[in-house]
Amino acid sequence: MPARKPWLRRLRVPSPGLGDIPVTQQANRVWFRVHQSKFPAKFFSRNGSHRFSDPKCRFAVLYLATDVATCLFERFGDAMYDRRMAIANSLWIASSVSCLRVPRLKICDLTRPRTLSALKVDLAALMNHDLRTPQQWCFAIQNHAAGFQAIKFRSRFNAKACLAVFARDGLESRIKEELIGPLHENQSAADWLQEHQVSLY
Numbered sequence: 001m002p003a004r005k006p007w008l009r010r011l012r013v014p015s016p017g018l019g020d021i022p023v024t025q026q027a028n029r030v031w032f033r034v035h036q037s038k039f040p041a042k043f044f045s046r047n048g049s050h051r052f053s054d055p056k057c058r059f060a061v062l063y064l065a066t067d068v069a070t071c072l073f074e075r076f077g078d079a080m081y082d083r084r085m086a087i088a089n090s091l092w093i094a095s096s097v098s099c100l101r102v103p104r105l106k107i108c109d110l111t112r113p114r115t116l117s118a119l120k121v122d123l124a125a126l127m128n129h130d131l132r133t134p135q136q137w138c139f140a141i142q143n144h145a146a147g148f149q150a151i152k153f154r155s156r157f158n159a160k161a162c163l164a165v166f167a168r169d170g171l172e173s174r175i176k177e178e179l180i181g182p183l184h185e186n187q188s189a190a191d192w193l194q195e196h197q198v199s200l201y
Contacts (some may be wrong), residue, residue: 011133012125014140024109030099031064031163034071034183041098041177044167051127052151052164054135058142059166062175066161068097068188073157074131080198090201094182101176102165106159108141110153111161127156142166 033041040064044060047053053061068149075095080087109115110126119137126134141148149171151164183189193196 001031003119009124011128012121013133013136015120018119018140018144021108021141021144021146021148022112022115024107024112024115024152026102026105026107026150026163027154028102028104031066032068032097032099033062033064034068034075034095034097036094037182038096041096041100042172042175044165044172048131048135051131051134052138052153054132054139055158057135057139057186059168061138062163062165062167064100064102064163064165065155068186069192070155070158070160070162071097072189072192073115073155074161074162076198077157082139083201085197086201092183097180097183097186097189099178099180101178102163103171103174105149105165105171106150107150107163108144108146108148110151126153133145138164138167 026143035041035043042062044062045053046055046057046060048055050061063074065074076087076091079091091122116122119139126137128134138151141151147169149166149169153162154160155162165175180186193200
């Protein structure tokens with residue numbers, strides 16, 4: 001008897017033009033970033049290994065998170081889960097944490113059910129392991145007539161808020177960064193290692 005075909009849900013990709021999308025105003029506030037110490041925190045890129053960074057996108061992307069713990073998950077989560085809750089000490093030592101003052105932004109808020117409904121998209125597409133799918137969504141959102149300056153989304157590790165800020169409208173010069181210090185000297189980072197029982201090797 002042949003094996004039953006697995007049930008597969010439809011993978012939702014952007015429709016042409018996307019239609020009307022709710023525009024949300026993100027207030028001026030401080031966000032956080034964990035980054036390689038040799039680079040500034042305010043580093044926009046088109047890195048194809050990141051969720052919303054399609055190399056063909058019009059605008060490079062800067063990733064930020066609401067707190068240091070979420071930054072650590074976003075930066076090290078895959079590596080530590082692959083290594084049974086361990087992170088290479090060389091990566092930890094070479095990283096710093098900074099805070100960035102981000103001005104008021106016009107955002108596509110993917111944390112709001114109303115926005116997801118308007119886009120006709122679910123979290124399975126936005127968090128898909130094949131990064132080409134969420135990157136298609138970023139490409140479409142960047143090119144939407146609303147002129148979005150960022151995408152707000154949830155971390156797939158702890159569901160807290162993150163931002164993918166686009167290098168448009170002069171935001172590169174309007175975002176102000178302040179170095180907090182190296183990770184190995186940061187108490188919030190040490191607390192995160194202890195809370196989640198993560199070791200350095």
